[in-house]
Amino acid sequence: MFQVLRIEVNKELEQLEIFLDKFPEYLEKNGRCLIITYHSIEDRLVKRKFKELDKNGFKNLTKKVIFPSMEEIKQNKASRSAKLRIIEKI
Numbered sequence: 001m002f003q004v005l006r007i008e009v010n011k012e013l014e015q016l017e018i019f020l021d022k023f024p025e026y027l028e029k030n031g032r033c034l035i036i037t038y039h040s041i042e043d044r045l046v047k048r049k050f051k052e053l054d055k056n057g058f059k060n061l062t063k064k065v066i067f068p069s070m071e072e073i074k075q076n077k078a079s080r081s082a083k084l085r086i087i088e089k090i
Contacts, residue, residue, distance in 0.1 A: 016042060019047065020049040024058070027089045032061070033076045034086045042082050061086040 006012070023033055037043040043065070054060040066084040073080050 013041060013045065016045055020045065024053060024089070029089055031086045032086055034084060037083050037085070038078075038081050043085075046085050050085055053087055057090060059088045059090050061088055 027033060036044050037046055047065075050058075050060045050062075062085045066086075068076075068079040068082050
């Protein structure tokens with residue numbers, strides 16, 4: 001419940017959407033954007049944007065999302081829900 005309130009109060013999804021719309025114009029050729037998400041709604045937004053960009057001058061370097069290793073999770077329990085996605089401007 002707290003996470004839902006935090007996301008809404010901080011307008012996190014709206015801020016993420018603004019970032020996803022703007023970052024491609026600032027990324028130079030061969031530049032990469034790495035995004036770590038901690039919630040399925042965030043991850044869905046990033047996945048869809050990367051899929052769209054993959055058809056328009058970008059290369060999605062993570063067709064399969066990258067999850068933390070068991071060692072990382074042991075050292076940092078909060079990393080359990082983390083998902084990493086990477087895209088490169090070509």
